[in-house]
Amino acid sequence: MAISQDQTAQKLEQELRRGVLVLGVLSQLRTPQYGYSLRQALDAGGMPIEEGTLYPLLRRLESQGLLASEWRIEDGPPRRYYTLSPQGEALYEHLTNAWRSLTAVLEGLLETKG
Amino acid sequence: MTPAQIIESYVVDVARHLPGRMRADVAAELRELLTESLHERFAGAPGTEQALEVVREFGQPAEVAARYAPPFALIDPTDTRLFITLAIIGSAVVGVARQLVLALDASKFDTAGTAEYLVGLFLFFAIRGWIYRADPQKRPAWRPAPVTTAAPSRVEIAFSVLFSAVFVTIYLAPGAVLDFVTGGSIGGSDVIYTDSFRHWTRISWIPLLLFINVAIQATVALRGRWTTRLRLADIFTQIILVLQVGWHLAYGEIFADPAIERVASVVAATVALIWAIEVGVKIYRFMGAIPSPEVTARLQDAHEKGLNAVRSLHKPAD
Numbered sequence: 001m002a003i004s005q006d007q008t009a010q011k012l013e014q015e016l017r018r019g020v021l022v023l024g025v026l027s028q029l030r031t032p033q034y035g036y037s038l039r040q041a042l043d044a045g046g047m048p049i050e051e052g053t054l055y056p057l058l059r060r061l062e063s064q065g066l067l068a069s070e071w072r073i074e075d076g077p078p079r080r081y082y083t084l085s086p087q088g089e090a091l092y093e094h095l096t097n098a099w100r101s102l103t104a105v106l107e108g109l110l111e112t113k114g
Numbered sequence: 115m116t117p118a119q120i121i122e123s124y125v126v127d128v129a130r131h132l133p134g135r136m137r138a139d140v141a142a143e144l145r146e147l148l149t150e151s152l153h154e155r156f157a158g159a160p161g162t163e164q165a166l167e168v169v170r171e172f173g174q175p176a177e178v179a180a181r182y183a184p185p186f187a188l189i190d191p192t193d194t195r196l197f198i199t200l201a202i203i204g205s206a207v208v209g210v211a212r213q214l215v216l217a218l219d220a221s222k223f224d225t226a227g228t229a230e231y232l233v234g235l236f237l238f239f240a241i242r243g244w245i246y247r248a249d250p251q252k253r254p255a256w257r258p259a260p261v262t263t264a265a266p267s268r269v270e271i272a273f274s275v276l277f278s279a280v281f282v283t284i285y286l287a288p289g290a291v292l293d294f295v296t297g298g299s300i301g302g303s304d305v306i307y308t309d310s311f312r313h314w315t316r317i318s319w320i321p322l323l324l325f326i327n328v329a330i331q332a333t334v335a336l337r338g339r340w341t342t343r344l345r346l347a348d349i350f351t352q353i354i355l356v357l358q359v360g361w362h363l364a365y366g367e368i369f370a371d372p373a374i375e376r377v378a379s380v381v382a383a384t385v386a387l388i389w390a391i392e393v394g395v396k397i398y399r400f401m402g403a404i405p406s407p408e409v410t411a412r413l414q415d416a417h418e419k420g421l422n423a424v425r426s427l428h429k430p431a432d
Contacts (some may be wrong), residue, residue: 035147036154055147056181059140077150080143111340 021049023099025057026084026092029067034079058082066091117165121148124169131179148172149333189236190243197239199401204231207394213360214383214390263406266334272333278324285320288378297356305374309366311416323355345400352393359386 024047028038035055042049061067066088071078084092115123122145129141136356148168155162172178189197208231246253284291289305311317330348334340360384369375405413 035143036150050171050173051147051151052171052178053181055144057177059136059182078142079146079148079150 017047020099021047021053021057022061023092023095024049025054025061026066026088026095027087028085029082030092032081032083034072034081038082061088115162117152117160117162118149119270120162120165120169121145121152124148124172124175127175128178128182131176133183136183186247188240188243190239190246193239193243197235199398201232201235203394203398204235207390210356210360211387214363214386265339268335271331271335275328276326282321282324286317304371306370308367308370310361311369316362316365319358320355323351323358326351327355345396345403349393349396349400352389352396354391356386358395359383359389 024042024045025038028041028045028110033041035051035058038058039051039054042054058067058069062069062082066085067082068085068088069080069082072081074081125141125145128144129137132140141194152168154162155168173181205228207227212227223359288307289303292300292305293303300423307317327348330351333350334344337344363379363383363386366375369378
């Protein structure tokens with residue numbers, strides 16, 4: 001079955017978003033957040049993300065040593081809070097610089113006629 | 115079911131797909147997150163339908179578990195195509211070999227069956243994939259293999275024609291050949307076919323197939339290259355040859371002397387097995403063949419000429 005133009009555009013846009021998802025998540029974890037609050041923060045910032053994608057991503061980043069987590073009880077049920085580890089902070093700086101460099105390059109390419 | 119039970123059932127289902135060391139921790143967090151999500155989205159007292167909506171939106175349990183702990187394949191995806199090809203061709207060759215041995219009805223001969231071959235092949239790929247995943251450095255660097263060209267190998271063609279001629283001579287007059295080779299010391303006159311085998315419906319097919327093989331080789335030699343049709347004809351002829359030998363062995367009653375029949379059957383089965391392996395290799399190579407640079411250049415040239423012809427038709431009249 002042929003994939004329509006809309007589906008192709010949607011898929012490519014999803015790939016673009018997936019590429020910057022980690023940077024978006026790291027940016028919000030400079031202060032401790034638990035899964036649901038992080039999702040709301042990303043949503044409010046214009047980067048909505050499905051729960052089924054975000055929560056496993058947090059665990060993967062933690063297993064890579066980029067996030068630290070702990071269970072806390074603060075006026076409610078126990079929640080697992082995530083924050084950047086020292087390694088995560090270094091990576092966040094690195095990715096931020098890479099992102100700025102990349103957007104500058106792409107701006108140049110987009111303004112140049114091919 | 116209550117909303118809490120639906121969430122619990124979902125969490126249990128996700129956890130079942132996770133490695134043991136992650137299960138308890140992920141389950142505790144997921145339970146809390148789904149409960150919080152349910153109450154945030156549906157204020158008041160959310161019901162069963164709302165709970166189902168939340169967990170279904172979260173995703174299929176197996177897929178969610180795969181996001182937590184990325185799954186691995188027993189046969190690496192990069193190996194799957196090769197595995198299938200080797201499984202199909204190898205099974206056919208092993209199946210033919212098995213039938214040849216069974217046709218001989220020799221209790222001292224035995225060979226692995228197709229099932230054993232497939233299990234062995236699977237284990238080979240699974241263990242190799244596991245080693246490479248554990249240590250990617252162990253994957254050997256790519257090395258260039260000899261390039262198969264459409265140009266025929268003169269040695270191969272000469273050997274094939276010579277073999278066919280010798281085989282047909284022995285086949286049609288085994289006793290005379292034996293006398294010629296041994297100087298009559300063994301008694302070639304005893305090497306005679308049964309009346310059943312001498313009938314044209316049995317004896318004529320193998321010489322005919324070998325004659326077709328010689329014709330194919332001669333065509334390749336004259337044209338100076340293999341074409342797709344010639345390769346297919348070569349493969350098809352060889353498959354029929356193997357089946358023909360297998361049929362003779364299964365039917366029996368070839369030589370009048372049972373002792374000679376026994377020895378000749380082993381020889382014929384061995385030749386058929388070599389042909390079966392060879393045809394397997396030919397099919398494998400044929401399936402992976404791509405047009406040579408010369409053929410691609412010719413196609414591009416023809417395409418360009420076609421385009422020019424079309425362009426000339428659309429030229430505005432002077």
